[in-house]
Amino acid sequence: MDRRQRKTRDAIFNAFSRLLSKKNYNQISVQEIIDEANVGRTTFYAHFETKDFLLKSLCEELFDHIIDTAMGMPHSHSRLTCGLEADSVFLHLLRHLQENDLNILALLSSENNEIFLRYFKSNLKKLIVSQYAEKGRLKKSNLPEDYLVNHISSSFVEAVSWWITRKMKETPEQITEYFLATVDMLAL
Amino acid sequence: MDRRQRKTRDAIFNAFSRLLSKKNYNQISVQEIIDEANVGRTTFYAHFETKDFLLKSLCEELFDHIIDTAMGMPHSHSRLTCGLEADSVFLHLLRHLQENDLNILALLSSENNEIFLRYFKSNLKKLIVSQYAEKGRLKKSNLPEDYLVNHISSSFVEAVSWWITRKMKETPEQITEYFLATVDMLAL
């Protein structure tokens, strides 16, 4: 990828993150973004069709980043599903979040966390299906697998959200413990 | 309240709901709302400061409506906390949702459900605190009460969301069963 492209792309992402840490997504205009990023109007629209696409791209990029660094498998989180113990996956994710990536925290803090967390959750579902469901590690219950996977994903995302909004006072291990305490009779 | 006020207020609410069932909240403009509601521009802003306030008002109104009709306690859901069995509260809520109030479904279906559900959830938390926590009916655990209440509320809201997005194929009783299966070892 052209050095120039990567440069403006990053400039836009960073500007966007900075703005997200100050105000709501809805209240941010493209104008503000290009001002903050010091980038031409034309350039912005050459990179991102709309503000929504920018957000989506940022989420994708951050999710890939989280997964890659948390798992130590650069450039291929499609291999996520291979040979990792379940709780260590969750623990790794939490540990990585604790390392305070500026961009990630901007997306997770305050009003905007739902945007990223929705994206996060949908990817988490896939992960859980491949990690648990396909390998028959969900405890048998009367619940539809669909429902169960959604419940577990939500519970984890909610745990993360709860943790972040309260300034991450607990350790990742503690949060993992909380999380498992609510779902470990359903799956492990 | 002046009949005229109630009338335009309803017209705006209904128009807004109709639009919400078609497109995203973000993509709806005030212009569209007042066109759909057949209401003057000035009138809209006399009623609602911004689009966000309109949304908030609609959520409040619908939540009150759900609570009132589900509990049969018109005009006072502050007395919600008196003498109702816990699971019947959930069941009542689900039964009421099944009666297909147009406005509520508009807020719950598709892309927009998070908006109302966040509001729903925060009220649910209060309800759970007063129903369970204050009466010592949360099973003892290592979890902070805060965390537990959030988990239970989220689980219910997620259950509702799951139910609705899949066209409410199950009965309210069935969903209550699913919900309780995931949390009844934590509280009852």
Next chain:
DNA sequence: TTAATACAAAACAAACTGTTCGGTTTTATT
């Protein structure tokens, strides 16, 4: 060096926002 590509700056029409003004209809009061 050359040709492609990424960028900037400015201008553009179209739409949206929130407010103001003058005038009309409805409601509650007497």
Next chain:
DNA sequence: AATAAAACCGAACAGTTTGTTTTGTATTAA
């Protein structure tokens, strides 16, 4: 029934945002 208050409408407004186009410059890869 008469009147005053309140709610409404329509039009116009300045300001902002959006997404596109155009013209020209700088950077990159070949």
